[in-house]
Amino acid sequence: MQVMRAAVAGASGYAGGEILRLLLGHPEVEIGALTAGSSAGTPLGALHPHLTPLADRVIEETAVEVLAGHDVVFLALPHGHSAALAAQLPESVAVIDCGADFRLRDEQGWTTFYDTPYAGSWAYGLPELPVGGGGRQREALAGTSHIAVPGCYPTAVSLALAPGYAAGLLSGEDVVVVAASGTSGAGKSLKAHLLGAEVMGAMSPYGVGGGHRHTPEIEQNLSTASGPGAAGVRVSFTPTLAPMPRGILATCTARLLDAASGTDAAGIRDAWAMAYADEPFVHLLPEGQWPSTASVLGSNCVHVQVTLDERVGRVVAVAAIDNLTKGTAGAAVQCMNLALGLPETTGLPMAGVAP
Incomplete structure (x- = not known):
């Protein structure tokens, strides 16, 4: 099989560095240009010393002419920066956007939560998401050239609750989510509230009162799982900052529909087990065992319990x-595999790092 050349725009940040870590272990990918903004001209090793094989590579300016000659371009840029760049890239280039620019199908949802113009929507990159009426979101990803990677909170929350909506068990009203994230979710820019002295030994909420930008994305995904004709899903979402570098633990609750009021705990578990029985990266844990962020560290897996x-x-x-x-x-790499016709699990770690 022909090796694909991949470029990473935003290689200086946490997301860009993690993409590079995974691509180093991908047998079908050759790493091409690494670009960024203010870090252009800097050796990658000065920013990501853990990426030893790429330490001497020099970061280039993020420009169309630098990125255009690749098979795939990963955009690990701040929200609102991907749309203009993507519009200039040739149609022959597969573009995988890790920002929010193309995630939302509803323009009003975008303008309510974001302060840049609505750019439209791309194929949504959560392959495991059940689609109401049958099928999975991965069916929309095979062979496509433009994919929007989900947000991190929506990934955890959507996969936690989606089986219940796909099975017609859960009400779309009174859905409550409280989720804790590590500090890397806020990016690499210096911020006073993310200093070690502020974070260590402390937890704090943010985006309280329905203001977090991932809220409409979560609602979009759960409504997708419910299917056409079902009532939309409304979510009260409260994120919290945890004193750890990486990881998300999402605790999600939803009322049973009146029509499902006779369903017991075993019936609930059966719905989740059926939904994820063939999913390589989503694992319903044995009864009595609850998810821990430490268990998925460095892996592409989701641990779920219900x-x-x-x-x-x-x-x-x-x-x-x-x-x-x-x-x-x-x-992003999982979506690239689907877009380019590679086995979906290629180059992706199934095992976490412990302790």
Whole structure:
């Protein structure tokens, strides 16, 4: 098989560095241009010393002429920066965008939560997402040339709850999510509230009161799982910052539909087990074992557990991911594999790093 040349725009950041870590182990990819903004001219090893095989590579300016001669370009850029660059790249280049620019199908959802013009939507890169009425989101990804990688929180939350919506078990009202993320989810820019002295030994909420930008994406995904004709899903989402570099733990609850009120905990578990039985990266844990961010560190896997709080008629689903791997870079490589006709699991780690 012909080796694909891949470029990474935004190689200086956490997401860009994680994409490069995974591509170094990908047997069908040759790493081409590495680009960034203010870091142009800097050796990669000064920014990502852990990427030893690429340490001497010099970061170039992010420009169309630098990126155009590749089979695939990963855009690991701040939100609002991908659309203009992507529009200038040749149609022959597969573009995998790790930003938010093309994730939302609803323009109003974008303009409500973001401060840049709506750029439209691309194929949404969450292959495992059940689609109401049958099928998976991966069917929209094979052979496509433009893919929007999901946000990290939406990945965890959507995969935690989607089986219940696909099975017609959950109400779209009164969905409550509280999720904790490591500090790398905020990017690499210096911010006072992310200093070690502020984060160590502390947890704090942010984006409280429905203001987090991932809210419409989560609602879009769960509504997709519900299928056409079902009522839309509304989510109360509260993110929190945890004193760890990587990882997301999402605790998600939703009421049972009245029509599903006779479903017991075993029936709930069966729905999740059926949904993910053939998914290589989504693992429903044995009963009684709950997800931990430490168990998925460095892997492209999602650990999920689900139960029923029978007293109040609510399903409780918990998911753990590494926000930089399955939450961003691993998803990007997974989507690239589908877009280029490679086996979906190629080059992606199944095992985490412990302790």
